[in-house]
Amino acid sequence: MSAFGTRFVAVVLTVVMLASGYPGDAAVATSNEPVTVNVGSASRSVLPTVNGNRDYLTSVPDPFEPFDPGVFVPQWDQGPVAVGNGANESHWVRDDLRVTAMAIEAPDSESIVVLVAADLYMLLENDLDVLRAQVTARPELASVADRLEIVVGVTHTHHGPDPISLDPDRQVNQMWFDLMLSEMSDAISDAVTTRTPATLVSATGQHWFGAANFRDPRVIDPSMNVLQAIATNGEVIATAVQWTGHPEMTLGMRPEIEGKLDLTAQCAAAALPLDPCTAAGRYFTADYPGQMRQHITERVGGEFLYFIGALGGMVSPHRTIWPATDVTGLGDHYTPPVGAVLPGTGTTTARDFARAAIIGDMAGAAALEILAEVGTPLTDATVDVRHETFVTRLTNMGFRVLLRTDDDGRPFLGNSVTPLLNCPDAPADLTTCVDDGGEMVSDELVTDLLGVKIRKGDFVSPSITHVRLGRIGMLFVPGELQPHLVAGLPADFGPSYYDPSSAERHTPASQLTIPGYLMALSTDAEPWFVGIAQGALGYVMPIDDWRVLCIADELLAGACQVLKALGHIDYPDALSGARCKQITENPATLESVPEGQLRLAVDYSCRYGQALGQARGHYEETNAVGWDIAADLHAAVQRLLGTTSSAQRNPSFVGYWQGKRGIPPSRPGGLTVTPNADGATVGWKAVAGAVSYRVEVFPSGEVIYLPPSQRTHTITGADAGQVVGLRVSARAADWLRSPAVASTAVVVGLPPAGFDDIPVGRWFGPAVDWARDANITTGISGTNNFAPSRAITRAEIVTMLWRQAGRPEPEAPAAFDDVPPGTFYSDAVAWAAEQGITTGIKGTNNFAPMRNTTRAEIVTLLWRAAGRPEPLTPPPFVDVPDGVFFADAATWALRTDITSGVGDGSRFEPGRNASRAETITFFYRAIVGKGDT
Numbered sequence: 009m010s011a012f013g014t015r016f017v018a019v020v021l022t023v024v025m026l027a028s029g030y031p032g033d034a035a036v037a038t039s040n041e042p043v044t045v046n047v048g049s050a051s052r053s054v055l056p057t058v059n060g061n062r063d064y065l066t067s068v069p070d071p072f073e074p075f076d077p078g079v080f081v082p083q084w085d086q087g088p089v090a091v092g093n094g095a096n097e098s099h100w101v102r103d104d105l106r107v108t109a110m111a112i113e114a115p116d117s118e119s120i121v122v123l124v125a126a127d128l129y130m131l132l133e134n135d136l137d138v139l140r141a142q143v144t145a146r147p148e149l150a151s152v153a154d155r156l157e158i159v160v161g162v163t164h165t166h167h168g169p170d171p172i173s174l175d176p177d178r179q180v181n182q183m184w185f186d187l188m189l190s191e192m193s194d195a196i197s198d199a200v201t202t203r204t205p206a207t208l209v210s211a212t213g214q215h216w217f218g219a220a221n222f223r224d225p226r227v228i229d230p231s232m233n234v235l236q237a238i239a240t241n242g243e244v245i246a247t248a249v250q251w252t253g254h255p256e257m258t259l260g261m262r263p264e265i266e267g268k269l270d271l272t273a274q275c276a277a278a279a280l281p282l283d284p285c286t287a288a289g290r291y292f293t294a295d296y297p298g299q300m301r302q303h304i305t306e307r308v309g310g311e312f313l314y315f316i317g318a319l320g321g322m323v324s325p326h327r328t329i330w331p332a333t334d335v336t337g338l339g340d341h342y343t344p345p346v347g348a349v350l351p352g353t354g355t356t357t358a359r360d361f362a363r364a365a366i367i368g369d370m371a372g373a374a375a376l377e378i379l380a381e382v383g384t385p386l387t388d389a390t391v392d393v394r395h396e397t398f399v400t401r402l403t404n405m406g407f408r409v410l411l412r413t414d415d416d417g418r419p420f421l422g423n424s425v426t427p428l429l430n431c432p433d434a435p436a437d438l439t440t441c442v443d444d445g446g447e448m449v450s451d452e453l454v455t456d457l458l459g460v461k462i463r464k465g466d467f468v469s470p471s472i473t474h475v476r477l478g479r480i481g482m483l484f485v486p487g488e489l490q491p492h493l494v495a496g497l498p499a500d501f502g503p504s505y506y507d508p509s510s511a512e513r514h515t516p517a518s519q520l521t522i523p524g525y526l527m528a529l530s531t532d533a534e535p536w537f538v539g540i541a542q543g544a545l546g547y548v549m550p551i552d553d554w555r556v557l558c559i560a561d562e563l564l565a566g567a568c569q570v571l572k573a574l575g576h577i578d579y580p581d582a583l584s585g586a587r588c589k590q591i592t593e594n595p596a597t598l599e600s601v602p603e604g605q606l607r608l609a610v611d612y613s614c615r616y617g618q619a620l621g622q623a624r625g626h627y628e629e630t631n632a633v634g635w636d637i638a639a640d641l642h643a644a645v646q647r648l649l650g651t652t653s654s655a656q657r658n659p660s661f662v663g664y665w666q667g668k669r670g671i672p673p674s675r676p677g678g679l680t681v682t683p684n685a686d687g688a689t690v691g692w693k694a695v696a697g698a699v700s701y702r703v704e705v706f707p708s709g710e711v712i713y714l715p716p717s718q719r720t721h722t723i724t725g726a727d728a729g730q731v732v733g734l735r736v737s738a739r740a741a742d743w744l745r746s747p748a749v750a751s752t753a754v755v756v757g758l759p760p761a762g763f764d765d766i767p768v769g770r771w772f773g774p775a776v777d778w779a780r781d782a783n784i785t786t787g788i789s790g791t792n793n794f795a796p797s798r799a800i801t802r803a804e805i806v807t808m809l810w811r812q813a814g815r816p817e818p819e820a821p822a823a824f825d826d827v828p829p830g831t832f833y834s835d836a837v838a839w840a841a842e843q844g845i846t847t848g849i850k851g852t853n854n855f856a857p858m859r860n861t862t863r864a865e866i867v868t869l870l871w872r873a874a875g876r877p878e879p880l881t882p883p884p885f886v887d888v889p890d891g892v893f894f895a896d897a898a899t900w901a902l903r904t905d906i907t908s909g910v911g912d913g914s915r916f917e918p919g920r921n922a923s924r925a926e927t928i929t930f931f932y933r934a935i936v937g938k939g940d941t
Contacts, residue, residue, distance in 0.1 A: 053191065054169065064081060067079050086181055091168070112477065126160065162316070169292065210235045213381070215374040231537075318490065396471065398469065401467055425446050436467055493638060494537045505663065529645050699716060701737065
């Protein structure tokens with residue numbers, strides 16, 4: 009059993025005990041009984057359709073294939089659909105994007121809380137109001153419509169259908185947007201109407217893997233929160249996870265270059281430019297949250313919701329990563345352990361699809377591990393939802409341009425008109441401001457330059473939401489906040505939290521102030537912070553670190569340098585947010601600037617600089633609402649939660665970042681391995697403050713807790729040649745905040761005969777031995793490895809079939825355009841085509857030899873090679889519809905004991921890429937007629 013399989017068992021055992029009222033170990037013990045609530049969950053795809061369906065999803069690539077942009081779609085039913093942070097037209101689908109709803113109702117609660125997570129870039133608050141109106145108008149929800157509290161967050165995937173359009177030259181595709189709202193409404197309705205008694209189990213921990221902050225101060229908040237709903241029969245209804253990291257793992261990647269793909273025919277079919285022909289920015293993917301969903305739902309079932317955290321510091325999982333195995337693990341989360349295999353191009357910081365899959369896989373495993381370690385049932389049935397609307401200045405002229413409407417009344421930003429306010433009196437609040445009614449006015453610069461009007465309103469009125477579920481408090485905020493605005497400035501905050509190469513571009517640590525941090529305002533035992541929720545406001549930075557571009561040089565060459573020398577601007581290329589705030593609120597302060605071009609330059613910089621460009625190292629300001637947003641939002645959270653704090657430093661927050669810390673704290677180090685007669689002894693250095701050490705043995709999954717005085721463990725009883733490993737965690741008094749691990753691998757005894765990477769006793773061992781002895785496979789070229797977990801390519805499987813048939817000479821060379829003569833597979837492909845075993849890729853003259861092969865394709869090739877025998881009964885698998893091209897093959901494979909299906913045997917998983925181990929086992933059973941089923 010794999011490490012993650014072991015974790016899955018641990019999770020199931022834990023949640024079953026909790027649901028049954030058993031206390032479990034000391035970490036999850038409670039003196040109160042778990043409370044029963046009613047929970048329902050459902051999900052829908054939000055992708056556009058082809059011929060009224062999304063059947064194309066059956067052909068998506070393997071998640072760990074690094075470069076394939078996905079299924080090619082020449083045209084959508086809805087017409088051109090833009091990518092959220094990409095091109096105006098999309099034509100490839102890498103994986104599914106979904107919206108998931110979880111409805112929670114406590115006994116005697118006035119509200120039914122519906123948490124909604126959508127694989128989208130952003131959604132605006134006014135568009136969410138349209139969704140809520142649709143939901144509450146549904147007949148099946150009439151009896152509960154006035155009780156529904158629908159709270160929506162997005163995963164912020166940068167490669168989803170565009171729901172807002174930040175491009176002034178395009179608008180949102182109305183047909184797709186209506187379809188998306190309908191799918192969201194359906195998911196919410198199903199979640200509400202399927203409520204059933206359940207227990208809620210929650211946990212909090214940390215996960216650092218890949219984490220990085222690319223904007224000073226480089227603070228990282230690695231908090232990970234998990235909530236799981238378990239029905240009374242022990243089945244998982246839904247799992248929700250909150251963690252932080254931009255889903256932008258392939259942003260800017262050109263897969264046809266990195267992967268050396270030829271997309272010319274696809275570009276021509278979509279009428280895309282052929283020079284260059286590129287899939288960059290034209291594909292849909294849920295990024296790493298999609299793989300988190302797959303990892304978690306495959307192991308525990310139910311639905312999955314992902315909520316993003318603090319992102320405004322350009323926080324992304326773009327540090328060193330690697331695919332963890334049973335024995336390599338995650339180590340210190342920053343340094344690849346010995347034996348780790350690098351993904352994709354071989355670089356640990358590559359931007360490719362394999363990276364997204366690894367990040368998602370590891371984050372999903374971490375969430376389940378945290379839940380298994382410290383998951384505790386909720387014993388308080390409190391369900392409370394509160395909202396707070398506040399007013400803040402819209403200083404970004406670019407947003408006022410985008411928020412204009414066309415002749416039909418449609419906006420250029422979002423899908424419905426965003427309310428804006430004019431606030432003639434101070435203080436600006438809902439009592440002193442008036443709605444601009446969508447009115448547009450001329451602007452002395454914008455209208456002359458662009459020929460368009462702008463919205464009259466220059467204030468916005470966003471809302472924040474707090475959801476309390478017993479001890480859990482979820483704060484939903486419509487913006488991308490920098491981590492220190494949420495978790496606070498670290499206790500030892502100073503210059504070391506700045507990148508030395510860019511520190512001069514930002515306010516020095518000694519001068520930086522913030523209005524306070526949000527977690528200091530929470531009184532909840534388990535606080536969640538969810539960003540880009542209930543709407544979108546762009547980036548949120550404290551006014552102390554704002555830079556507004558000086559545009560004076562556009563009016564008069566060298567003017568910015570002159571203004572800086574005279575003290576009228578604050579930086580060589582920018583004004584401070586505080587100066588622009590003062591000028592905006594008191595124009596008389598401009599009188600200190602010499603009248604004429606220089607005064608006009610300062611005035612225009614504050615009014616237009618944010619929209620016209622960025623000061624050096626200050627991209628975020630160009631996509632922010634305004635310089636007051638951090639202070640106004642903090643004040644609104646104070647009112648919402650009824651607490652007051654202006655604390656800036658968080659004494660319990662370490663604020664890790666890759667340059668300062670390098671590794672998380674409390675990591676057992678100095679691992680040593682001493683071989684003995686039948687195993688090995690592993691030792692490690694002491695960790696200050698440790699109260700125990702947790703030792704996990706792989707692949708057995710055994711978990712041992714040792715006192716702090718004992719820092720060794722001996723591995724015995726392993727098979728000769730077996731690769732085993734230890735994962736050691738230091739459990740300190742505050743170990744929930746520092747569950748870092750160290751791992752090592754040990755090879756016990758002599759290596760087995762055959763391939764080096766096939767240990768004795770593996771389920772696919774007999775098949776691999778047979779194939780090697782029969783010269784059907786020689787393993788990976790240049791090594792003595794078979795690579796059992798690697799996906800098999802079409803060239804490899806056809807070559808195996810050809811070798812098993814005796815390597816017959818084909819009558820003619822392969823006729824496929826992408827099968828050149830002289831390759832190891834050219835004769836095999838030519839023979840397979842002559843025998844009718846393969847016909848190539850539908851609609852092309854290509855064979856796609858390097859493309860990974862799905863389980864459906866594997867059994868179909870084997871079935872054709874066997875002479876296409878007629879199966880006796882219809883397909884028995886729930887995911888193999890009658891009439892699909894592989895239906896007869898899958899049925900034949902089941903009836904001949906080539907496969908017994910997946911899980912309980914009801915599913916075949918035809919679209920999943922087949923590993924080399926699976927393929928050779930299918931092959932062995934088909935040819936020899938032996939083996940476990």
